[in-house]
Amino acid sequence: MDDEESILVPLEFLLKKAGHEVTLARTGEEALAHLGTGSFDLVVLDLMLPGLDGFAVLERLRGLPTRPKVLVLTARGQQADRAKALALGAEAFLPKPFSIQELLAQVQSLGEEG
């Protein structure tokens, strides 16, 4: 999920191309609503969201019975954000700007682990 269309569109394209089923969400609330209705293997999460931010979404995710894996994307590549995201249970962390290879490799490895 991301609040920027310009990120969502290429990500959707790439993930679909890699054979995943993709649901888009623009806000934290939207994402949580989707997570409540179906089961997901992976959440790709931007930290800076309007309203409920990425950290809050991570925290809510921990309470779910079947928790999907989380790949965190952020433009704020600071160590503190990384540590906080990982502490809150994110499996992987990808600072922007990233290449599509990096992204696909991360998604791939997370899928294999699961």
Added chain:
Amino acid sequence: MSPSLLLTSLALYLGLLFLVALLGEGRGKALAQGPWAYALSLAVYATAWTFMGSVGRAATEGATFLPIYLGPTLVLLFWPFLHGRLLQLARAHRLTSWADFLFLRYRHPLLGPLAAAFLVVGLLPYLALQLKAIAQAFLFLSGEKEPLADVAFPTALFLALFAILFGTRRLDPSERHQGLVLAVAFESLVKLLAFLLVGVTMLWSLGNPFPQAQSRPELAPLLLPPEGLAGYLAWVNLVLLSGLAFLFLPRQFHVSVVENVDPKHLPLAAWAFPLYLLLINLPVLPLALLGQLHLPGENPDLYVLALPLEISPLLALLAFLGGVSAATAMVVVESLALSILISNHLLSPLLLRYRALGSLLLWRRLAILLVMLLAYLYFRLAGEAYALVGMGLISFVAVAQLAPASLLGLFWKGTTPQGALAGLLGGTALWAYTLFLPALARSGWLPKGFLEGPHPLLRPEGLLGLSGLDPVTHGFLASLTLNLTLTLGVSLFTRQEAPSRDRTGEVEELAALLRRVLGPEAGEAFLEQATGLRGPEAAALAEAWLAGSVGPATARLLLLSATREAPPQALREEVEAAARESRALRTYAEALEAARKELSEAYERLKALDQAKDELLAAVSHELKTPLTSVRALAEILEAHPDLPEEERRRFIALLAKEAARLSRLVDQVLAYARLQAGLPPALAPTDLKGLVEEALALVKPLSLERGVNMEEALEAVHALTDRDRVLQILLNLLHNALRHARRRVRLELHRRNGEALFRVVDDGPGVPEEARLRVFEPFQSFSGGTGLGLFLARRLVEGLGGRIWLENGNGTTFAFTLPLEVSHEDPGGGRRGEHPGAPGVPPEEGGA
């Protein structure tokens, strides 16, 4: 009773008083500033003289103790008229004493110092009286037989110390001492309760003295009114005298005017204080009669102690503490008031001349010590010869000499400085001749022949051959008559000077003077208040401010330099420098505190700014990285998938273009910010504003289409001499901001208003939250996830071009800004004639730079 027990209980009681004073400056501040504390603090009027001397006087002269309390009671009838006016004056001019008033009213350089010096001398008997009362009481209760003077000296030192501790702990420009007021009020309550308790207990245990007195013919005169003309005259005189004393005693002025926090306290005091006097006088006559009946041969001034001692030492101790606390309160307040007088009117002007001004607080303390030592000296010289009340009355007559000049000055415009001076000098001389010096002569310090006078008509206690009047009545009548006659007579025969022209001054000059002497803040504050005032009013205001800080005499001297009658430059500089030093000393602690505060505030501001810069960096990098990610991903996709369907390909390329535009906009903003920081001047050129607005609208069109926001415009043709690029940047910043928040529409208006171009950017979004309105133009204050630079930049740019920008009230958000037109009338060569109202028919579209 052992002296150590007396001293211990005394120390404990004074310690308690000190705690009360501390309470008054701390948590009990509200109490100390209340109407009851004010009313009770007026009762500092009742001293050891009331507590012990009244009974003594009643036992020897009957009811003549009463007029001393009837006077103030009658004065309180006029209280609302007189005091309201006085309070107003005191507040406006920061008066600290009647001497200040005389100086202010007559502007004669001699009046202030003369009145001050005279008050100091005139009050010595009164202070000596307190010493005598305490020393007498102490010796009586302890049973020691030391000479009175040996006890009086330590008492004087002790009281001086106490006054210094109470009144000069710190320097307050308003000369208010909340702690002192509360302590005095507390002490008033203690002496009243102690006195009433003694009275009630004595009546209870010794029985009603009035029936017994009937059978003792020698006591009958005590219960009857005074007889004959002399008696009536004495009675009326005492009422008048005590009324004037109540008004003009420095300590009374201090508690009733200087320490007054709120004029609304007057109505309560106007009935509560007479009630207090009534209550404290109830036991006087019974105690006097009981003393005469049961303790013949005892000093009547000591009945208040001797009677309780018959029953219980504890009650006698209570009476002792009541008397001592009455004396202490009087001495503390009186010597404080006198020390203010001395430092403001005698020491400061002198020291300023010689630039020897040290710590004012130290001078105050020394003044208190000096006053007490002089009082002791007077006590040594004259004290033994007089009863308590007699000594006090000599001071009363002295104080009453201020009345003609003050009261006439307050209510009659015709009083002249010469009249006031003549009256005061004449009254003073006669007071000394009829009362002060005879007291010394009676004690053997002047030849006895002095009392006979150089001529039978000039006998000090019987001028013009008068006889049969008691000395106080005689001295009072003589000195006040002469005083009043001289004040009125000389005033009538001297010409009222034209309203002092020298008191007018330019506001700027006055502000500069205040800035030099009192510091820059005072100068600014003065400018704010005095702008618009006429010259004399501004000068009066400046003088009042100076007077509150350096005393009226010095203030006057300082003011001369800023007004028309300029003194020699050298003196002026010297006085100013010295006044500055005095001011600096006074405000040293204040300044230190202020500096500390400022430093910590500056530190906080720097910290916040630093943090804001960090946040800006983070925000800018976030803003950069998001479009960069998108561009990179889209480019890589396009590269890796050359076989994409045409439709998807176009979509990706459109996104790519949009993100690239976003990046360049961001870079523009950061660069504009950097330029602003560098302070480059605007590049002014004739500009077609309407054309510029249309250009800006075209630039944001893609964004508005994408957001589904309808753009509206209402544009007049306006041309201006301005920086084209900067105006475009302003418009883009405001439009982007509006588009980011709008629901359906954004409207841009351009009008010509009062020689300015007025722009308005309106959106129908949620509007700026109330708490954020003030901060929208500050840097790094982002409320929408933007860089937080757009509006800040817009403001800086607008102001750099000589315009104003603001946020208007209403639904949605409306930013408006103006730009000056500044178009020269000759055609600068761009064919821009359209903006001239006098050039009709030229289509505005033709313009453009």
